[in-house]
Amino acid sequence: MKKSIGDNEIPKSWTFERGLDLVKKAGYDGIELWLGDVPWFQMSTTDAQVQELRRKVENAGLVVSNVSTGLHWRYPLSARDPKVREEGMRIVRRQIETAQMLGTDAILVVAGLVTEEVPYNEVYNRCVEAMKALAPDAARAGVRIGCENCNSEQRFLMGPREFALFLKDIDHPAVGIHLDVGNIHEDGFAEQWIEMLGPQITRIHVKDVMKKRGRCCDSVYTNIFLGDNNWKAIRAAMTKVKYDGWLVAEMERRYQYAPDQQFYDTAAALDRLIANRV
Amino acid sequence: MAGFIGGLRRALALPPNSGVPQETVLADPGPSCLLRESMAGYESALSSAKVSFRRAGLQRLPHARKIILPASAIADQSKLILVKSRVEGGATVLLESAAGFLSDEEFDFHRRVMISVFGLSLHTSVRLWGPSDTVRNSPYIDYGWPIETKVRDFSRIIPVACRNAEAIAWFDGQPVGARRRVGKGTLVFLGSPLGPHLLASDREAVDWFEAFCVVA
Numbered sequence: 289m290k291k292s293i294g295d296n297e298i299p300k301s302w303t304f305e306r307g308l309d310l311v312k313k314a315g316y317d318g319i320e321l322w323l324g325d326v327p328w329f330q331m332s333t334t335d336a337q338v339q340e341l342r343r344k345v346e347n348a349g350l351v352v353s354n355v356s357t358g359l360h361w362r363y364p365l366s367a368r369d370p371k372v373r374e375e376g377m378r379i380v381r382r383q384i385e386t387a388q389m390l391g392t393d394a395i396l397v398v399a400g401l402v403t404e405e406v407p408y409n410e411v412y413n414r415c416v417e418a419m420k421a422l423a424p425d426a427a428r429a430g431v432r433i434g435c436e437n438c439n440s441e442q443r444f445l446m447g448p449r450e451f452a453l454f455l456k457d458i459d460h461p462a463v464g465i466h467l468d469v470g471n472i473h474e475d476g477f478a479e480q481w482i483e484m485l486g487p488q489i490t491r492i493h494v495k496d497v498m499k500k501r502g503r504c505c506d507s508v509y510t511n512i513f514l515g516d517n518n519w520k521a522i523r524a525a526m527t528k529v530k531y532d533g534w535l536v537a538e539m540e541r542r543y544q545y546a547p548d549q550q551f552y553d554t555a556a557a558l559d560r561l562i563a564n565r566v
Numbered sequence: 567m568a569g570f571i572g573g574l575r576r577a578l579a580l581p582p583n584s585g586v587p588q589e590t591v592l593a594d595p596g597p598s599c600l601l602r603e604s605m606a607g608y609e610s611a612l613s614s615a616k617v618s619f620r621r622a623g624l625q626r627l628p629h630a631r632k633i634i635l636p637a638s639a640i641a642d643q644s645k646l647i648l649v650k651s652r653v654e655g656g657a658t659v660l661l662e663s664a665a666g667f668l669s670d671e672e673f674d675f676h677r678r679v680m681i682s683v684f685g686l687s688l689h690t691s692v693r694l695w696g697p698s699d700t701v702r703n704s705p706y707i708d709y710g711w712p713i714e715t716k717v718r719d720f721s722r723i724i725p726v727a728c729r730n731a732e733a734i735a736w737f738d739g740q741p742v743g744a745r746r747r748v749g750k751g752t753l754v755f756l757g758s759p760l761g762p763h764l765l766a767s768d769r770e771a772v773d774w775f776e777a778f779c780v781v782a
Contacts, residue, residue, distance in 0.1 A: 368721045368762070369667060370601060404705070405695040405721055409766040414603070 289526075291558040292318040292353035293537040296325045299547045304328045304341070308348035314551040315559070318353035319345060320536050321390065323383055325358050331382060338389045345390070353534045354434070354466075354491050355387040356396035365418040366400035366411035366444075373414065380422050380433070388429040394490045394534075395426075396466040399435040402443040411444055416457045423460035434466025434490030437481070440473055447476060448484040455488055464488040468538070469522055470495035470509050478517055479525035486529025493538045494558065509540035511550075512557035519566045527564075535562065590619040590779070591630040595638040598624075598645075600664035604637035604761025611764040611775050624648065632782050633657050636761045637664035641676045646683040654749025658782040662756045666691035666722025686746065686755060687727035694719050694737075707742060707758045709735045712777040715770045717763055724757035731755075754782070 293316055298307030304326075311319050321329050321341065329341060345352055363376040383395040400415040402408050419433065426433050435454075437445060445451045451465060467489050469478035482489065496515030501508045513519060535558055543550040560566060592608055599605055612619045612634075622628055624645045633652055638661060640646050653659050665676050665688070677688045694705070706716040707723075711734040723742045726733075735743025735756065742757035763771035 368601075371667075403695075407718065407766075409768070410762060413766055 289532055289535055289562045290317040290353070291535050291537065291555060291562065292316055292320050293551065293554065294320040294322055294356065295329070296322040296358075297537075297539060297542075297551070298326070305344060305348075308344060308350060310548050310551055312348045312350055314548075315555040316350065316551075318351045318534065320353050320396075321355050321386075323355055323357040323359065323379070323386065325356075329386075331359075331379065333386075335385075335389060338386050342390045352387075352390040352392045353536055354392050354394040354396060355383045355390065356466075357383060358398070360398040361401070364398075364401040364406075364411075366402075366406060366414045368406055368410070373418070377418060377422065380418075381425060384422075384426050384429050384431050384433075387431045393430055394432050394434055394466070396434050396436050396491065396493075398438055398442065400442065400444050408444065412454070415444075416454065419458045419463050420460065423458065423462045427460070427462040431462070432490045433463045435463065436466040436493070437468055437471050439471050439475055441471075448481045451481070452484060452488075455485075464490045466491050466493065468493035468495070469517060470497045470515070470538070473497055473508065474499040477521070479521035482522065482525035482529055482531065486531065489529075489531060489533070491534050491536055492526075492531065494535050494561070495538050495540065511539065511541075512537070512554060512561065513566075519561065523561055523564050523566055588631045590617055590632040590634070591628055592619050592621050593627055593633050593635050593649075594621060594623055595635055595640055595645075596624060598640045598642070599637050600639050600667045601637035601759055601762060603765050604662065604664065604759050607761035607764030607766075608634050608636050608775075611772060612779075614772070615776050615779055617779050627652060629655055630657055632779070633659045635659065635661045637662055637759055639663065639665040639668050639672070639676050641672065641679055643679050643683060646679055650683050650748065650753075653751035653753050656750040658752045658754060660754045660756065660778065660782070662759055662761060663688075663724050664759050665724050666693070666720075666757075684746070684748065684753060684755075685730060686744065686753070687729070688757070689725040689727065691722050691724050692737075693722050695721055704738075707735050707737050709743065709774055711735075711745060712781045713774060715774050717758075717760060717768060717771045717774060720759040720762060722758075726755060726757050752782070754778070 323329055359379045363372055365376040367373050387395050400411040402411045439446050465485050465488050472478050496510045496512050496517050498508050499516040537554045627648055680686050705719050709715050723737050725740045725742055726744045728741050728744050731744035731746035733741035734745050744755045746753045760771050
């Protein structure tokens, strides 16, 4: 397994190059690039600028693990307004194009958003249709779309069986799950998701979760090994399903002092996880 | 069945069948169909209800007993005049409006055309939900014809003035659906899209549409 961390974790006042230097020094193998979430990688970033990003990543001795985005919270593929949906599709297509340019084979998509306004059944149907339409583009580019489980935030696909049915309805090898082991909260157990969806996992986001806190003012997410995830079981499930891909660290709550230290601490925790010394 | 339908027709004060072909046409408004999923919803509901139908474009809209125009926001006066001629000839036309998804400027134009051709006065569209989930609406449209039922809103509604039409659907007491005799036929206007709910197999939406198919 290899370890990666998102470029959206780089302190806001830092340049991309300085961030890459830190990621490398902290011992990561790769970096996750977040389209639309960082100044250096936007929808308006040209192909030439994307190639330049790749050059900088490789010069730092890293590779791009995957291309993610938070833009679908604003432009959900499940929106009722077809113009919003179209923008959501355009974002995924740009993720696919840039993933190919950046030399990676996976993207993360937040597939749908259930709200009081847009009910579950509509979201489900639109997401399946959107993924069916996007899958051939992804396959042609040699990229897999990983739909992320954002259980409590999306209120969608809350269990592993439900997610499996969703992927079955899409029925395309280019679409799988980008599993976030921190996002399951008290609604299940990450190791069971890994077990049930094993071969369909494109990438794994790694963070810990304080299951009993509930969403209020403080984040429920915390550093690896500090929360309530059963890391022994999660690691064993990875072995069981022969997951040997990227582990991508995603820290929501940042260190308030010495922000670079969080990169080192997280890398060390990932090393322990990979080495199965939990 | 014929007796039941005849009775339902009399009970609902429907016009008797005229000489138009007894078929259903699902008319594709083309670029004026703002929600393609609505078209798919009606197609699916007609198939499930085993109603024989055919598709047609607006350019060559045939005479038919029932004509369904999903998610339309037609601004081309000549096309609406053609639709009106079919109503005048005896058709029941279900005109589902998706005009809430037009820009303000486009909507003003559409509204002028609707009043000019059908004499149907539309109010400015209303967005029922804000950007966050903080608005606490009851998310249902109350239908009163052909059956009483509730179906979810579709985020944007077009309230309609019912001076010369009968209100058939309401949101929060305000008419958003209307039925109006035009010549030998009837125009049924829906100011809140129903088709996407048909696609999502919403039970009450399906019940409403099946009842419409029976009585129209």
